[in-house]
Amino acid sequence: MKTKKININKKLKKFSDHWSPKVIAEMNDYQFKLAKIKGEFIWHEHKDTDEVFIVIDGRMQIEFQNETIELEKGDMYVVPKGVQHKPHAEEECKIMLVEPRGVLNTGENTNDLTAENDVWI
Numbered sequence: 001m002k003t004k005k006i007n008i009n010k011k012l013k014k015f016s017d018h019w020s021p022k023v024i025a026e027m028n029d030y031q032f033k034l035a036k037i038k039g040e041f042i043w044h045e046h047k048d049t050d051e052v053f054i055v056i057d058g059r060m061q062i063e064f065q066n067e068t069i070e071l072e073k074g075d076m077y078v079v080p081k082g083v084q085h086k087p088h089a090e091e092e093c094k095i096m097l098v099e100p101r102g103v104l105n106t107g108e109n110t111n112d113l114t115a116e117n118d119v120w121i
Contacts, residue, residue: 012056035097038093039088043084047082055093062087
């Protein structure tokens with residue numbers, strides 16, 4: 001099986017919506033998703049999986065009950081499964097998420113920010 005090279009920056013230019021992760025690759029049962037975030041998200045958790053945030057460009061924060069983690073370009077943070085968190089970014093921030101196939105961006109909550117799952121670019 002031959003795979004193709006993926007250019008992250010070219011993929012990021014293909015969409016402009018915020019809080020709507022797009023799948024760019026799969027490895028085993030895991031998906032690599034790109035997202036652009038800006039403003040406030042919602043408090044949520046993922047009961048069955050950790051969630052990895054990798055900042056490609058910009059700055060973001062992940063708020064927890066007792067602290068806030070600041071991330072900038074080149075930083076990565078793993079939110080443990082079952083931990084309530086709320087990401088946000090003052091200005092647009094470009095990130096990569098790595099998580100199992102089928103994980104909803106809003107965890108167990110569904111609302112206006114729940115993105116369609118398994119959207120490839």
